[in-house]
Amino acid sequence: MGNVLVLGIETSCDDTGVGLVQDGRVRVNLVASQTLLHAEYGGVVPELASREHAQVLDRLVARALDEAGVRPRDLDLVAATRGPGLVGPLLVGLGYAKGLAWSLERPFLGVHHLEGHLHGALAEAPVEPPFLVLIASGGHTHLYRVEAWGRYELLGATRDDAAGEAFDKVARTLGLGYPGGPEIERLAAAGDPHAVPFSVPMRGRAGYDFSFSGLKTAAVRFRDEGHAPADIAAGFQRVAVASLVGTLERAAQDTGLRRVVVAGGVAANRALRAALAATGLEVHLPPPGLTSDNGAMIALAAARRWARERRADSLTVSAEPYWPLGEAV
Template sequence: MLLLCLESSCDETSAAVVRAGREVLSNVIASQVDVHARYGGVVPELASRKHLEALPVVIAEALDKAQVDIGAIEGVAVTRGPGLVGALLVGLAAAKALAFARGIPWVGVHHIEGHALAIQLEREVAYPFVCLIVSGGHTHLYRVDGVGRYRTLGRTLDDAAGEAYDKVAKLLGLGYPGGAVMDRLAAEGDPEAIVFPRPLLHQDNLDFSFSGIKTAVLNYVNRQSAPIAGQHLKDLAAGFQRAAVEVLTAKALRALDATGMRRLVVAGGVACNRGLRQALQQAAAQRDIEVFFPSPLLCTDNAAMLGVAAQDYLQRGFASPLDLNALASWPLDRAGDDFSRDLH
């Protein structure tokens, strides 16, 4: 099928054209970073308004870049949740209107399901595999047995990893979003100069906690007699990153051991982090496991990633009804429940 995919779960407005759930013909993203940066985080009402403005533009651009007319689109995919409800409703309304006007099926896809399957747009990774989702809003470990077949292995008990990165960056005056800035600074710092705690690292479970690392940074900054800058700032960033990456890596490897699997997919915005990539690639070489990362564009919130699951659902006739509503919270384990028991 030739699908038009729409993403509006948070502060990126995206439209993509995907063929057969594998070939990305276009993937257009309009960022709202400049809008929210002055507030140090995403303002839901502003996000919704910006989606309303940007969605018609990115749809037109996606069709133009794919050299496809709207009449050729055979189905529509859209993020149903989880996310900011107001933002999600903008995408849902557009998807319903397009599907109704064209008389074609549409499907509401789980945002994290899109991230977990995004790697399939670039290379075929056989099921089952363990997936580490690590972003500003999510830090989860899943067992992925196929489209619509997911089991939660572990989750963050408080802050997501990306959220901790952004909050520490804000604390240090590095602006929002600060994850990429922290990563760049960490590459030039000494990770042993300042040691931060590794919450839950040695506990026999697959859950995460990042609020303690964030608080440890705050306490360290408050003890300093002068502003942190120069090499001191780089060392702090490196120490924080080493702690966060060590926890993420250890838990991911533990999940592989617990499931007996040898394939790990890492997805979400923090999957772009160079420290995390290096740590997991080193572990892969030492332990004879395979680790897969989508390209940076597919790690961010984007519409193309929805095409993998949408193709599968629509091809099997599992379309969404026009009264489907957005979900701010939606466990990935239940992503396939609205379609059919046959998925399981």
């Protein structure tokens, strides 16, 4: 990747991420969380998220540059998430990055959010294709076959809720806080994962799609039947993990690809990590700080694409709230 200094900006949802990457190494990775702002609503309010991004982004970029001991003119490349995501938040980060690149006369790249998660997972242990990548987060659950950088074949995706979204909704059902992933994991530790008769969704069906909305409905029913919240949390986590890992194992067997990358916020879940470790697959997971949305993963993806293509994006590119990964390159 050379000695290129890349600034990456991530504003696809609620957290404002700014990262600096140089020579393929993360130098600074800052995230301004909006969790408290949205907690009372039980989910992200796009208008509030957009305003918060606009308020904190300039200060966060200045802080990142200061921590790295560099000046704006030392940047070689400016990148931001172009999509998919919430259109308002995307426009804030995209507009800021394009303006900065223009003012500095530096190239600009608009990065696909999922490609950012992929590169974030490989920040400390880069590998080369081919491999499988499972991206599981609050907004996405997708399984891809990666034949080469920039060549992504979608094998399966969720038919309804994303995995992280299901964690949030079940947490709300149980009266837990937002975001739900850490809360479910905490409560599950005190429960019996087999006490509540959850069924693993999509088990026995052909293909590699996922479905999580039924688990939310089941959790409501089990709560109303009087099952202990800890047991519901433990049972839900067990079957959600079983769905993700089981589908990934089948895809690995069918494709002959034993090397897999698992990325996204759900990759921080310890039960998922333990189940992946027991598969015998060559599993690559994000290091701490790079599981959830962040700017460093956007900078990493931009650095690799720049090294491969040396072609900037036009400053007229627009935000893409719905953007299939296969159309991103």
